[in-house]
Amino acid sequence: MLKPSLRGEKMPASPIRKLVPFAEAAEKKGTKVLYLNIGQPDIETPPSIVNAVKEANIPILAYSHSAGNISYRKKLTGYYKHLGIDLTSEQIIVTAGGSEAIVFAMMSCMYLEDEIIIPEPFYANYNGFAVMAGVKIVTVTANIENGFALPPIDAIEKSITPKTKAILICNPNNPTGYLYSDREMKQLEEICLKHQLFFISDEAYREFTYEGIAASALHLKKIEEQVVVIDTISKRYSACGARIGAFITKNRELYAAAMKFAQARLSPPGLAQILGEAAIDLPENYFDAPKAAYQSRRDLLVKRLNAMPGVFCPNPGGAFYVVAKLPIDDGDRFCQWMLESFSHNGKTVMMAPASGFYNTPGLGKNQVRMAYVINNENIDAAMDCLEEALKVYPGKVD
Amino acid sequence: MLKPSLRGEKMPASPIRKLVPFAEAAEKKGTKVLYLNIGQPDIETPPSIVNAVKEANIPILAYSHSAGNISYRKKLTGYYKHLGIDLTSEQIIVTAGGSEAIVFAMMSCMYLEDEIIIPEPFYANYNGFAVMAGVKIVTVTANIENGFALPPIDAIEKSITPKTKAILICNPNNPTGYLYSDREMKQLEEICLKHQLFFISDEAYREFTYEGIAASALHLKKIEEQVVVIDTISKRYSACGARIGAFITKNRELYAAAMKFAQARLSPPGLAQILGEAAIDLPENYFDAPKAAYQSRRDLLVKRLNAMPGVFCPNPGGAFYVVAKLPIDDGDRFCQWMLESFSHNGKTVMMAPASGFYNTPGLGKNQVRMAYVINNENIDAAMDCLEEALKVYPGKVD
Numbered sequence: 036m037l038k039p040s041l042r043g044e045k046m047p048a049s050p051i052r053k054l055v056p057f058a059e060a061a062e063k064k065g066t067k068v069l070y071l072n073i074g075q076p077d078i079e080t081p082p083s084i085v086n087a088v089k090e091a092n093i094p095i096l097a098y099s100h101s102a103g104n105i106s107y108r109k110k111l112t113g114y115y116k117h118l119g120i121d122l123t124s125e126q127i128i129v130t131a132g133g134s135e136a137i138v139f140a141m142m143s144c145m146y147l148e149d150e151i152i153i154p155e156p157f158y159a160n161y162n163g164f165a166v167m168a169g170v171k172i173v174t175v176t177a178n179i180e181n182g183f184a185l186p187p188i189d190a191i192e193k194s195i196t197p198k199t200k201a202i203l204i205c206n207p208n209n210p211t212g213y214l215y216s217d218r219e220m221k222q223l224e225e226i227c228l229k230h231q232l233f234f235i236s237d238e239a240y241r242e243f244t245y246e247g248i249a250a251s252a253l254h255l256k257k258i259e260e261q262v263v264v265i266d267t268i269s270k271r272y273s274a275c276g277a278r279i280g281a282f283i284t285k286n287r288e289l290y291a292a293a294m295k296f297a298q299a300r301l302s303p304p305g306l307a308q309i310l311g312e313a314a315i316d317l318p319e320n321y322f323d324a325p326k327a328a329y330q331s332r333r334d335l336l337v338k339r340l341n342a343m344p345g346v347f348c349p350n351p352g353g354a355f356y357v358v359a360k361l362p363i364d365d366g367d368r369f370c371q372w373m374l375e376s377f378s379h380n381g382k383t384v385m386m387a388p389a390s391g392f393y394n395t396p397g398l399g400k401n402q403v404r405m406a407y408v409i410n411n412e413n414i415d416a417a418m419d420c421l422e423e424a425l426k427v428y429p430g431k432v433d
Numbered sequence: 434m435l436k437p438s439l440r441g442e443k444m445p446a447s448p449i450r451k452l453v454p455f456a457e458a459a460e461k462k463g464t465k466v467l468y469l470n471i472g473q474p475d476i477e478t479p480p481s482i483v484n485a486v487k488e489a490n491i492p493i494l495a496y497s498h499s500a501g502n503i504s505y506r507k508k509l510t511g512y513y514k515h516l517g518i519d520l521t522s523e524q525i526i527v528t529a530g531g532s533e534a535i536v537f538a539m540m541s542c543m544y545l546e547d548e549i550i551i552p553e554p555f556y557a558n559y560n561g562f563a564v565m566a567g568v569k570i571v572t573v574t575a576n577i578e579n580g581f582a583l584p585p586i587d588a589i590e591k592s593i594t595p596k597t598k599a600i601l602i603c604n605p606n607n608p609t610g611y612l613y614s615d616r617e618m619k620q621l622e623e624i625c626l627k628h629q630l631f632f633i634s635d636e637a638y639r640e641f642t643y644e645g646i647a648a649s650a651l652h653l654k655k656i657e658e659q660v661v662v663i664d665t666i667s668k669r670y671s672a673c674g675a676r677i678g679a680f681i682t683k684n685r686e687l688y689a690a691a692m693k694f695a696q697a698r699l700s701p702p703g704l705a706q707i708l709g710e711a712a713i714d715l716p717e718n719y720f721d722a723p724k725a726a727y728q729s730r731r732d733l734l735v736k737r738l739n740a741m742p743g744v745f746c747p748n749p750g751g752a753f754y755v756v757a758k759l760p761i762d763d764g765d766r767f768c769q770w771m772l773e774s775f776s777h778n779g780k781t782v783m784m785a786p787a788s789g790f791y792n793t794p795g796l797g798k799n800q801v802r803m804a805y806v807i808n809n810e811n812i813d814a815a816m817d818c819l820e821e822a823l824k825v826y827p828g829k830v831d
Contacts, residue, residue: 036686037629037659040544040598043690052499052696080494088704089487096478096674096708101450131529131676134698146438147545147567163697169545169567200438231435261435276494276703278529288434292441298450299561300532304702305674306486310494 042169047162050391057374058385066378069417071405072370072385074209074355078273078325087313088306099302102294103129103281107312111281114315118241120253126285128293129303129311133239133267133280137161140201140263140282141168143292144233150198151235154186156358156392156399158209158237173199174394179360179402182349183211185219191226201233202226207240207249210392210404211358212333212351217250224255233289234258237265240354242322245330249353253283260286270355272314273325277307329355332407332414339418343425345433358389358404364430366390366403372428379423382416401432440567445560448789455772456783464776467815469803470768470783472607472753476671476723485711486704497700500692501527501679505710509679512713516639518651524683526691527701527709531637531665531678532558538599538661538680539566541690542631548596549633552584554756554790554797556607556635571597572792577758577800580747581609583617589624599631600624605638605647608790608802609756610731610749615648622653631687632656635663638752640720643728647751651681658684668753670712671723675705727753730805730812737816741823743831753805756787756797762828764788764801770826777821780814799830 051073058068102108108124115122130136137160145151147169153161155174165172173194175186185191191202202223207214215223227234236252252262267280282297284290297303333350336357340348345362363369366388373383389402407414425431449471456466500506506522513520528534535558543549545567551559553572563570571592573584583589589600600621605612613621625632634650650660665678680695682688695701731748734755738746743760761767764786771781787800805812823829 036684037631039541039687039690040547042544043541043687043693046690046693046697048693049499049696075495077493079492085491085494093483094477095475096483096672097473098673101447131533131702132699135529138698142565143437143441146440149438160697160699163693167540167565167694167697233435274494275496276700278700278702286434289437289441292437292444295441295444295446295561296565298447299444299558299565300536301530301558302674302676304529304676304705306704306708307702310704 042166046166047159050159051387054370054374054385057371061374061383065381067382068374069382069384069409069413069420071407071409071417072387074270074406074408075275076270076273076355076408077410078328080273081314081317081321083317084272084274084310084313088309091309096305099305099308101297101302102127103303104308104312107308110312110315115253118251120251122283126283126290128282128290128297129308130280130282131303132269132278133237133265134160134164136265136267136280136282137164137237138167139293139296140235140265141165141170142296143289144235144263145170145200148198149200150196151201151203152191152194152199153203155394156183156210156389158205159391161203162394172394176395176398177211177213179347179349179358182351183208183213183358185215185222188222188226195230199230199232201235203235203237205237205239207244207351207353209240209354210356210387210389212354212356214244214246214249214352220250220252220255224258227258227261233261233263235263235265239265239267239270242271243326243329243355244353245333246352263289268311268314272317274310277310278304279307279311329407332411333357335411336405336407336414336418339415343422345425355407356404357407358402360402362425362432363401363428364432365400368430369428370403373424377424377427379420382420384417384420440564444564445557448557449785452768452772452783455769459772459781463779465780466772467780467782467807467811467818469805469807469815470785472668472804472806473673474668474671474753474806475808476726478671479712479715479719481715482670482672482708482711486707489707494703497703497706499695499700500525501701502706502710505706508710508713513651516649518649520681524681524688526680526688526695527706528678528680529701530667530676531635531663532562534663534665534678534680535559535562535635536565537691537694538633538663539563539568540694541687542633542661543568543598546596547598548594549599549601550589550592550597551601553792554581554608554787556603557789559601560792570792574793574796575609575611577745577747577756580749581606581611581756583613583620586620586624593628597628597630599633601633601635603635603637605642605749605751607638607752608754608787610752610754612642612644612647612750618648618650618653622656625656625659631659631661633661633663637663637665637668640669641724641727641753642751643731644750661687666709666712672708675708676702677705677709727805730809731755733809734803734805734812734816737813741820743823754802755805756800756802758800760823760830761799761826762830763798766828767826768801771822775822775825777818780818782815782818
């Protein structure tokens with residue numbers, strides 16, 4: 036059989052999805068699996084934005100502008116204006132989810148073998164995008180003990196080489212939920228200014244913050260032309276399946292370069308752009324309910340986790356994830372064991388081993404990521420399971 | 434200003450879209466522009482498939498399976514079965530248009546600096562995808578005099594180097610409309626077998642053939658595990674804006690590699706998958722009307738072109754494009770002049786200079802590509818314009 040390319044080989048499998056066969060097997064046995072492994076919100080997609088698609092008159096579903104419909108981009112400028120960010124419609128490219136925006140960012144900012152600095156743990160699919168773009172991820176390690184705050188700036192500076200072209204953060208963070216402080220954002224601004232690096236800021240979870248607000252990289256005036264913001268409607272409006280995101284930059288030349296990537300693939304998804312555009316018209320208080328739901332889940336989850344012997348979970352400021360340290364030998368083994376060999380009251384829990392979010396071998400071995408995308412009753416049931424599981428897990432470490 | 438990467442620089446601008454500012458200027462002057470430059474059909478999107486989206490119950494627009502909804506993939510196997518092709522749902526990855534499928538194919542079949550052989554003229558965006566994938570396109574030249582048939586097989590064989598990993602064709606062809614014969618497909622099969630190359634076959638226009646039927650690469654039994662078919666609903670159902678395509682292979686390892694690219698970007702567009710799935714249920718005679726419309730347009734366009742002094746246009750067997758040779762010095766200059774300086778009865782024509790579809794410098798200089806995506810009345814008006822234009826164009830060549 037003709038073999039795939041070395042790139043196909045290098046491409047990492049999704050660490051979030053690799054336990055799926057074990058979950059399926061558990062369900063087949065009749066065990067109810069509580070899914071904390073994946074960032075698919077259970078929040079309803081606002082019916083008004085789905086209805087906007089249903090009510091649209093579409094005689095010919097034609098290619099849109101490669102940067103996205105101008106009506107949508109104009110409305111998006113209003114959304115950012117509301118956040119205190121001045122943009123024009125010629126600084127926004129609508130993309131197929133945040134994913135495509137990251138690929139455009141990596142490809143337009145970086146050439147083959149260039150390096151990008153990312154604090155670890157980080158969203159595992161950045162690895163895949165880096166393989167696609169042929170660039171190298173260099174990590175600086177964030178520490179669970181201080182809640183995964185930005186690693187010391189001198190550690191970041193020490194990682195900079197002549198090949199470094201960009202720093203990438205996700206704020207609030209997936210997988211840690213960490214919300215970067217204004218001071219940390221300023222530190223990143225200074226280092227990008229000093230070393231003339233692009234600053235790629237993935238702000239997918241912008242609205243979901245529980246301790247203060249998320250500072251957008253677009254607020255960093257000194258590096259205004261070095262910033263690329265990655266955005267998406269996936270989590271914001273619980274519309275993950277729409278595949279609508281955005282690549283945003285005030286750097287004209289970078290925008291022009293990214294537009295060539297956008298033109299090659301002709302246009303972003305058309306039906307979902309209608310949905311995205313309608314979302315801008317949601318009432319201002321739209322976020323109150325999902326935000327309150329997430330906050331209450333976070334509070335419950337963090338409280339339950341920290342009440343378990345040997346467990347430590349920082350209280351994250353945003354997004355809908357936590358990374359917790361468990362008294363276990365190996366998160367991969369533990370998560371698989373939970374699905375294969377454990378149940379409590381007919382239930383078990385699926386979590387994501389945190390090792391998949393670290394690039395440095397051996398890190399995060401006793402950590403797991405949980406997405407609080409199920410309701411409080413289920414979170415309580417999941418924590419009951421976890422508590423019991425930790426009592427009997429054969430690989431328990433004291 | 435921080436500069437984009439060398440890749441951003443290398444990335445080609447779309448040759449189809451670069452005349453857009455001149456067309457806009459012509460319209461501002463009050464000239465009616467007849468658009469033959471771009472493959473956006475004027476055929477109605479079947480209302481039933483748009484309605485399938487409108488009638489869907491979507492409480493949460495969640496991520497679909499990374500390979501696309503299983504219900505859709507299962508239905509797609511029925512579509513291929515009808516073409517005499519046996520596939521399972523685990524041999525299909527639903528993609529964001531044919532574009533994403535081409536990127537997945539190039540990336541999973543080829544590593545950085547590998548070579549892919551493509552007959553020129555070819556769909557210009559392949560260049561962009563090759564830059565994204567960091568691979569090199571090697572061309573063999575097809576000739577307008579024999580209707581852009583497959584170049585001699587020894588010319589293809591001579592282009593093969595140790596770095597060659599794949600041959601790519603588009604059948605029926607964009608931009609030439611050429612429909613590869615069974616004999617040519619067999620020749621390609623033999624050469625791929627002999628040199629152990631992947632055969633990537635872009636079959637976007639499969640249904641639109643006017644002289645016989647298009648042989649799918651999936652019918653080539655000897656290289657069954659070397660074939661990747663690129664598919665899309667864009668032209669088939671006049672649903673270009675949906676962004677739904679497919680990557681298809683019977684090579685299990687290649688499929689697994691491509692799936693890792695698919696998982697990194699999470700899922701293909703969700704709303705449009707509903708539309709794609711509904712399209713499989715269109716009545717068998719659905720294609721009769723659009724096919725008849727295209728065929729009648731082709732007949733008219735080719736007849737009108739060949740009736741003009743010094744013009745030669747082969748009669749293409751499929752798709753909805755022709756490449757014609759005109760008695761002109763330079764297609765880029767001519768197409769721009771048509772928009773800037775010419776009108777006839779208040780009208781002018783936008784065409785795509787063919788030079789953008791060749792990689793060999795200097796080729797196709799006196800050729801233009803026209804997409805017959807406007808009705809016969811407008812084609813007649815466009816040909817009236819072209820006929821008059823050729824009489825007065827200052828760069829006319831006898």
